[in-house]
Amino acid sequence: MSTIRSIIKGCGSYLPERIMTNADMARFVETSDDWISERTGIRQRHIAADDEKTSDLAIKAAERALDMAGIAASDLDMIVLATATPDQTFPATATSVQHALGMHKGFAFDLQAVCSGFVYALNTADNFIKAGQVKRALVIGAETFTRILDYEDRTTCVLFGDGAGAVVLEAGEGAGQPQDRGILASRLHSDGRYGDMLYVDGGPSSTGTTGHVRMKGREVFRHAVVNLAAVMEEILADVGLTSQDVDWVVPHQANRRILEGTAKKLALSPDKVIMTVDRHANTSAASIPLALDEAVRDGRIKSGDLLMLEAMGGGFTWGGCLVRW
Template sequence: MSNLRSVVRGVGGYLPDRIVTNEDLTATVDTSDEWIVARTGIRERRIVADGELTSHMAIEAAKRALEHAQIDAEDIDLIVLATSTPDQTFPATAVTVQAELGITEGAAFDVQAVCSGFVFALATADNYLKGGQFKRALVIGAEAFSRILDWEDRSTCVLFGDGAGALVIEAQKPNGALLERGVLATTLRSDGRYRDKLYVDGGPSSTGTVGHLRMDGPEVFRHAVTKISDVILETLQKAELTPADIDWFVPHQANKRILDGAARRLGLERERLVMTVDKHANTSAASIPLALMTACTDGRIKEGDLVLLEAMGGGFTWGALLIRW
């Protein structure tokens, strides 16, 4: 059995230039800043420019992660890109990123688990690296959710934003340190019985159209805190750790009330919760790497810290991942 660990070498993110505030949205839908903030914690979100694609954001986030890692693009032999808003039905957006970075070896592919996508992508890359099949990976979450929103549906259009984030991870052998760095444990779950609670009402084989996002908000909220908490505790148990051991909790940035509820259920102080939903809104698969980028840039997350990631998305899909940074 391999004793390799997937160690984080770099992190990067990209946000489109255009900022849309809650006040801006009141000009087109019946809502208010007070209503949105009270129910979600969101104050603004970023929206892609005309002609700006998911791949454009992913490439920029990847370049910044590589720069942070001080690794050349040609040293990457695996790209796993999580997105629900690919440039095209096929090929995978990951191969566009691969080509634009000048990488001609290894493999590149997309995964689709909606808001859980980054956790699924990171767990996938971790297994490839631990198995010795690849050495270094770019794991990217990138979304242009504004392109699948119904901008007349005030219950959904206020919730989402666009952006991309990326991690560079590398397979390393343990060096005998007391606190070995790397991915320590992962847990992934899905339950298709709830697929009609959060979905897009279009697709190539159903309508031949892109469709719009539809959500049963109360049902999603009802399931979220319990499912999130359970999968976190299972992941911690695998690593023989407890919530008290966590330095930073970096959840999918969906809704402030869900994040606060999950933290309370785990007994985590607010100070250990990384929250960016107020500035980014829900960027689906991009939300966790963007939050990681923010917390690394401002100095909160440091080498050796124990970082817990979790997410829940349409499907339902959900999962958690524990990293020694």
């Protein structure tokens, strides 16, 4: 029995030129390269230029994804942009990207699920495609997260960086089997009871300010390993596969210890985990498409490979997507 599948036709990414190493950060924050790298695996992060907005990063990543896909922006039906750091409170940053790309039909909107944003956005676009409402979608994760950091809080400011990644989805036909190309299964979760463990202490209706990131690191770590392993097992069970069938895990790049802990819980080799946290730090909604694009372009991810994309973010939100490349 045939079924509609959302096939990833291309991917792209963009990182700002400015690089801040741990040693650079230690010049104005009470920290050290050893302290950061041992606890997180992070060695450097990219910082957006003063005149670079989230939309600027998103546009460059989108252009590269469209180029790989061989699809013109005018052929897109929708854009969904996952971000927790929009250009403005409104309009949606996605509409700025839409205008810059020259897409004057269809629709564009932002989606906010913090670090899980890209997985949520991918699932949203997939459902529009499966419902027959659109044929081609651009899904972007883009952040200028360093703009909401408190550089007097060394437990959080060392963790984050800026960047953007994007994928182009196109409707295709599958046989309804795990061997199909495209998105095979997704699961999304949230639990607002834990909202005070990872949050920003500001907003338009509360303080009238942007606010800064606040986090209870140990609690977040504990929940992340358990939740991410569980959601991956749920997704694999949905399609009758096991973790041993997965060729690559492309995770949210929060912390090396979380990535290693999740892989261990699923009995996965660390060699199957795409890891960029050492060079990109945590780029929130941008981290999965950044890692995906790197692994596709360097040849690790090949046609037919089975990928597990997974993330957890503030809220708590978490989820995953199983994709046949």
